[in-house]
Amino acid sequence: MTTSPIKSVLIVDDSRVARILIRNIILSIHPHWIITEAVNGKEAIERVRVETPNYVTMDYNMPDINGIEAAQQILQYAPRTIIALFTANVQANTHAQAEKLGIGFVDKPVTVERINQALAYFDSRS
Amino acid sequence: MTLHISDIQKNALIEIFNIGVGQAANSLSQIVGEVITPSVPTIAILHSDDQADAISTITRKPRICAVSQDFTGGFDARAFLIFPEGKTREIVRRMLGESVSADELSKMEQEALCEIGNIILNSCSSALSDILHISFHSSIPAYHLGFADEILFAHSANNDDLLILCHIDFSIPSARSDGYLVFLLSPPSFNMLTRQVEQFLLGID
Helix, strand or coil: CCCCCCCEEEEECCCHHHHHHHHHHHHHHCCCCEEEEECCHHHHHHHHHHHCCCEEEEECCCCCCCHHHHHHHHHHHCCCCEEEEEECCCCHHHHHHHHHHCCEEEECCCCHHHHHHHHHHHHHHC | CCCCCCHHHHHHHHHHHHHHHHHHHHHHHHHHCCCCEECCCEEEEECHHHHHHHHHHHHCCCEEEEEEEEEEECCCEEEEEEEECCCCHHHHHHHHCCCCCHHHHHHHHHHHHHHHHHHHHHHHHHHHHHHHCCCEEECCCEEEEEEHHHHHHCCCCCCCCEEEEEECCEEEHHHCECCEEEEEECHHHHHHHHHHHHHHHHHHC
C-alpha cells in the first residue's frame, strides 16, 4: 500500500453546507490531509498568505469579490498555489476566465465524483 | 409598453428553457441521489392582473419556501426556485447525508436550500447563456418562507413586471415534493429577451 503525502487544502465557499460537503468527501479519501476554510474571497487571500496551502477549492459566486477575482489576487503573490474553481455557473465565459487564469474548473453540485475530478486536477498540477 | 411574443418565439423559449431545466434537473438529481424527471416546461407570460391567481395554480399551496437570485446581463430577471412549505427537509437531508444530526439539519436547512437554489438557478441560467450567447452575473441566493404572492412580488419595483412562468414539475419521489422555477422580468427586460430569442432563431434558420 502506498501512502500519499499529506497535503493541505483551503476550502473557499460562502456556503457552510458546501464547505462541509467538500471537507467530508476530501477527508473520506485522504483522512490525514489538513483542511482549512474561508468564507469569502478576501478571507481566502489572507489565509493563503499565512497558511500557504497546496490546494484551494474556490467557489465562484460569493459576496464582495468572486472566485475568479480572489484566485487572480492569490496567484499574484502565491503563483504556485493550485486552485480549482467550484461553481454552478458553468457559462462559457466563466469557463474561459478560469482557463485564462490557469486554474481548474469543476461543476457544482459537490459530489464524490466532482471531488475526485478536483483531486485529479490537483495531482496533475503538483 | 407593447409586449408581444410570436408563436415561434414562444416555441423557441420553451425549447431553450427545456434545455436549461434539463441541466437543472441533472444537478438536482446529483444532490438528492435519485432520478429526477422534469416535465416539459410550460411557459406563460402573465401580466400583473393575472399573477396572483397564477401563483396559487402553480404551487397549489398558499405558503411556499423559495430561493431567489437576481440575474443581470443579457437581460435582467429575478429567478425563483420554489417548493411547497414543509417539503424541503428531506431534500436537504439527502444532500447532506446521514452524518448530519437532525438538530444540525434543522439549523442548516436554510443555508442548504440557498446552495441548492444557487446550483439549480445557475444551471438553468448557464444553459440560457450558452444558447443565446449572452452572459449573466448572478447575485447571492436569498431564502424566503411565506405567502407566494408576498415573496414573488415583495421587491418588484414595478407593478407592470411580468412573470415568465417556467413551470416544471421537479418531481422528487423520496421527498414527495415538486419544485418549480419562476422568472420575473420587467417589460424592457422581456423585450431584450425576445430580441435575443429572435437572434437565436435567425441563427438556426
